[in-house]
Amino acid sequence: xxxxxxxxxxxxxxxxxxxxxxxxxxxxxxxxxxxxxxxxxxxxxxxxxxxxxxxxxxxxxxxxxxxxxxxxxxxxxxxxxxxxxxxxxxxxxxxxxxxxxxxxxxxxxxxxxxxxxxxxxxxxxxxxxxxxxxxxxxxxxxxxxxxxxxxxxxxxxxxxxxxxxxxxxxxxxxxxxxxxxxxxxxxxxxxxxxxxxxxxxxxxxxxxxxxxxxxxxxxxxxxxxxxxxxxxxxxxxxxxxxxxxxxxxxxxxxxxxxxxxxxxxxxxxxxxxxxxxxxxxxxxxxxx
Amino acid sequence: xxxxxxxxxxxxxxxxxxxxxxxxxxxxxxxxxxxxxxxxxxxxxxxxxxxxxxxxxxxxxxxxxxxxxxxxxxxxxxxxxxxxxxxxxxxxxxxxxxxxxxxxxxxxxxxxxxxxxxxxxxxxxxxxxxxxxxxxxxxxxxxxxxxxxxxxxxxxxxxxxxxxxxxxxxxxxxxxxxxxxxxxxxxxxxxxxxxxxxxxxxxxxxxxxxxxxxxxxxxxxxxxxxxxxxxxxxxxxxxxxxxxxxxxxxxxxxxxxxxxxxxxxxxxx
Numbered sequence: 317x318x319x320x321x322x323x324x325x326x327x328x329x330x331x332x333x334x335x336x337x338x339x340x341x342x343x344x345x346x347x348x349x350x351x352x353x354x355x356x357x358x359x360x361x362x363x364x365x366x367x368x369x370x371x372x373x374x375x376x377x378x379x380x381x382x383x384x385x386x387x388x389x390x391x392x393x394x395x396x397x398x399x400x401x402x403x404x405x406x407x408x409x410x411x412x413x414x415x416x417x418x419x420x421x422x423x424x425x426x427x428x429x430x431x432x433x434x435x436x437x438x439x440x441x442x443x444x445x446x447x448x449x450x451x452x453x454x455x456x457x458x459x460x461x462x463x464x465x466x467x468x469x470x471x472x473x474x475x476x477x478x479x480x481x482x483x484x485x486x487x488x489x490x491x492x493x494x495x496x497x498x499x500x501x502x503x504x505x506x507x508x509x510x511x512x513x514x515x516x517x518x519x520x521x522x523x524x525x526x527x528x529x530x531x532x533x534x535x536x537x538x539x540x541x542x543x544x545x546x547x548x549x550x551x552x553x554x555x556x557x558x559x560x561x562x563x564x565x566x567x568x569x570x571x572x573x574x575x576x577x578x579x580x581x582x583x584x585x586x587x588x589x590x591x592x593x594x595x596x597x598x599x600x601x602x603x604x
Numbered sequence: 605x606x607x608x609x610x611x612x613x614x615x616x617x618x619x620x621x622x623x624x625x626x627x628x629x630x631x632x633x634x635x636x637x638x639x640x641x642x643x644x645x646x647x648x649x650x651x652x653x654x655x656x657x658x659x660x661x662x663x664x665x666x667x668x669x670x671x672x673x674x675x676x677x678x679x680x681x682x683x684x685x686x687x688x689x690x691x692x693x694x695x696x697x698x699x700x701x702x703x704x705x706x707x708x709x710x711x712x713x714x715x716x717x718x719x720x721x722x723x724x725x726x727x728x729x730x731x732x733x734x735x736x737x738x739x740x741x742x743x744x745x746x747x748x749x750x751x752x753x754x755x756x757x758x759x760x761x762x763x764x765x766x767x768x769x770x771x772x773x774x775x776x777x778x779x780x781x782x783x784x785x786x787x788x789x790x791x792x793x794x795x796x797x798x799x800x801x802x803x804x805x806x807x808x809x810x811x812x813x814x815x816x817x818x819x820x821x822x823x824x825x826x827x828x829x830x831x832x833x834x835x836x837x838x839x840x841x842x843x844x845x846x847x848x849x850x851x852x853x854x855x856x857x858x859x860x861x862x863x864x865x866x867x868x869x870x871x872x873x
Contacts, residue, residue, distance in 0.1 A: 343727055456859070459809075461812040461813045463813045464816065464832055464851060467835045540716050547716075548816070551817060566723050566725075569726070578723070
């Protein structure tokens with residue numbers, strides 16, 4: 317049963333990633349001004365060079381051919397060359413992904429720590445004023461655009477990872493609070509509390525096993541939110557990560573780079589969601 | 605209606621009223637430059653000071669609020685209609701239609717919202733007239749924001765497909781199209797209504813993000829996004845706190861929307 321679930325997830329993942337890459341390539345191809353290449357206007361280029369540039373552009377005109385060739389090359393480890401930066405995409409990603417991974421990883425860790433700390437302390441204390449305070453705090457961050465938080469992090473010299481954490485935190489907190497609140501209201505928790513079980517024991521033995529699958533699903537979604545948050549943070553804080561690369565690729569209409577990043581982002585978010593789903597399924601299976 | 609919702613409604617009405625009264629409250633307009641007082645602090649003449657090129661910030665805030673508050677609902681209407689058409693019809697038809705529509709929806713949802721928005725907006729022309737940039741920005745928001753709503757509507761329409769009254773109408777000989785328009789669509793109204801209102805604050809925030817990243821409404825037209833872009837050159841909060849007024853207004857408006865919509869979210873869920 318579990319293997320069938322994993323296989324189904326894998327199939328859906330591959331199909332969605334391939335479709336995502338094709339869709340992004342089609343969008344870029346259909347975008348107004350795709351055929352215009354400013355380098356062709358360079359007066360220093362002779363007729364032969366301009367023709368060579370046009371030929372290379374023509375090769376990208378048929379989006380299906382372009383995408384098929386890209387996939388074939390990707391199979392051999394060649395992700396193509398960025399038009400705007402004139403460098404192999406593989407080396408660009410290799411250089412920039414460690415920073416993005418670190419930012420997203422630390423951001424997720426901080427946001428989850430804050431969300432769990434607030435939600436758990438709220439559930440333990442059961443003071444309505446505390447709960448309202450935490451909700452107002454998360455609600456305020458929810459109402460501030462991600463790009464503003466990125467700008468403020470530059471102004472106050474705050475690390476980019478903290479800006480990502482503050483963008484992700486309110487979205488995570490809302491769900492975590494509801495899941496834990498619901499779990500703490502279950503009858504067997506009340507019984508355990510009435511029998512004198514300590515809060516730590518209630519949390520680890522009775523609440524977490526019930527809430528874990530749902531929390532894992534939120535964790536999967538939070539990866540997608542953090543990846544999205546990395547774009548304004550890296551672009552506005554001048555951090556040379558994949559988010560900034562995506563931003564530059566979008567502005568310069570760099571078809572190969574944009575398609576590769578779209579496939580990569582789709583792959584990361586789908587992998588996170590599928591892993592959360594499969595682990596949640598395993599945990600549910602264990603409980604049964 | 606709770607007291608907080610009433611207060612939120614009053615704030616929204618007040619802000620909308622003030623923004624609509626912009627031509628009377630700020631007769632100088634949002635584009636007029638006062639070159640001799642560029643970058644000036646608040647004064648009797650310019651309540652919120654002037655920006656780096658001497659435009660009255662108060663006028664720009666009022667006009668920017670008007671643009672964001674008028675066009676976010678327009679984008680929400682577009683996305684809700686698309687969601688109703690795609691999600692509602694897919695749910696009603698079921699089978700391969702439903703699977704196909706949901707595969708496309710899943711594809712859109714698998715990409716982070718801001719990444720998708722930036723990518724699609726950047727593909728469209730950026731050097732356009734201010735009015736066209738307003739239309740393009742909010743059209744992109746509307747055209748891409750339907751996916752989450754389509755999922756909800758597909759599920760709701762799917763449950764209606766096998767409802768007793770729909771089955772009865774079907775065996776009575778009612779055609780598929782008429783059945784959808786007369787019996788299914790009216791029952792989707794509460795969800796559509798909720799989705800419409802929920803989309804508005806989300807689109808206001810998205811426009812602000814696009815504006816700050818330079819992909820929103822172009823100059824000299826103001827919007828909350830372009831007004832917040834001013835924070836980029838901020839030296840210190842203590843020295844120029846008036847530059848935070850657009851952010852404060854945005855937070856107050858979005859919070860008010862959240863308070864008013866808390867009941868709508870329950871319907872959508």
